[in-house]
Ligand code: SAH
Ligand code: SF4
């Protein structure tokens with residue numbers, strides 16, 4: 001579809017509002033890999049002496065998109081600021097996963113009105129997953145005139161052109177392609193930090209869990225070529241990065257759409273990652289349905305593949321899993337869980353859980369509790385189900401009152417706290433390898449980092465350790481973090 005902006009009257013035809021029927025057809029469309037990112041000549045220096053600020057909501061995918069947009073803006077001469085009042089361009093990179101995520105964003109856009117009045121030249125842009133929703137765009141057009149620019153997740157590479165229209169035009173610029181997405185390989189990126197990096201291995205999602213908006217906001221599943229990924233990770237290793245996290249909404253579906261590579265999956269890619277001289281490789285997010293034996297076997301080889309698996313279960317009840325459209329039962333999840341545990345005995349496991357799915361009974365919720373007890377997760381992101389317009393679950397009648405959902409969430413969180421404390425207690429007096437990421441946010445005299453199993457460790461040591469892998473002896477295992485002592489002598493022995 002040609003890039004175009006549109007006025008308030010005719011924009012609706014440029015959207016693909018959530019529609020299961022239409023979205024399912026998309027799998028047949030071919031994905032194109034393009035290298036056509038350019039900055040128009042007259043935009044190359046437009047940002048000189050000017051500043052930008054990007055606020056990011058949502059998942060790692062959004063965090064990484066922010067790095068790409070920062071890279072684009074920096075190519076136009078803009079510099080980053082963390083002060084709203086100093087910014088000439090403010091982009092709000094939004095998340096649509098739950099209603100409260102959206103409300104936060106609207107509150108914030110509302111608050112920017114005064115700033116815009118004080119500084120009329122300021123450009124305010126809204127992008128990310130909310131921009132893919134027609135209702136959201138309608139609402140912004142109707143109620144938030146302070147916004148100059150709205151663009152979707154498939155339009156990031158068009159930021160220079162869109163910014164130009166916003167700077168020099170009078171109308172609000174809206175460009176949200178309903179196109180399911182190509183892969184653009186030559187985008188600049190300005191990574192936050194020099195120790196850890198995110199690398200997209202695939203985009204979109206074709207799982208269509210019945211509660212979820214992501215398959216509509218991010219388009220169809222499409223994998224990057226392995227050689228592009230390998231080259232990017234090698235380059236990061238060369239630059240001295242210590243940890244790479246491979247990203248996708250359902251990384252276990254990696255490679256399925258690469259028709260010329262027969263049976264090339266995440267297991268093959270991870271095997272390639274093992275050969276790269278970077279100390280730590282992680283991946284997220286795993287969908288249990290596509291987690292195959294080859295991947296389990298490769299993870300068992302260890303090396304730079306970290307022993308932490310984020311394996312969202314969503315519910316412990318097979319009946320609920322079925323209406324969620326997850327494609328596995330409680331038993332299959334548990335089989336997979338134990339299989340991975342056997343292959344990677346020291347692995348830590350985290351998960352995502354939704355409570356209060358429409359018509360969830362007390363017994364079904366108890367099945368979730370018992371699964372959590374059996375798996376003894378190290379941590380979990382737990383959510384109350386939030387209906388998303390256009391998804392199949394949003395049309396289901398729901399007989400569970402909100403106070404019951406809240407009470408279930410509290411019970412689940414209490415159990416998670418107990419399990420987290422138990423799992424951390426096992427680290428007492430152990431010596432662990434920590435990648436030192438920086439100063440602790442709470443106390444600048446303390447350094448902070450993660451173990452291979454993704455536990456937070458705080459300890460005292462010289463700032464020169466930042467960016468290094470060090471040995472730390474755990475002296476105090478708390479519920480959500482570990483305090484320890486830096487083992488300087490062991491370090492010396494190794495060198
Ligand atoms: N692709 C990932 C998850 C992305 S969204 C996966 O499948 O695991 C992150 C988490 O948000 C999900 O795992 C789910 O637990 C939660 N979530 C998604 N949609 C939701 C909704 N409508 N209401 C509440 N939680 C939701
Ligand atoms: Fe959403 Fe399911 Fe896709 Fe995860 S796998 S992004 S929960 S549809």
Ligand code: F3S
Pocket residue numbers: 057058059060061062094095096097128129213214217218
């Ligand atoms: Fe949110 Fe979009 Fe990520 S909806 S969770 S930012 S893919």
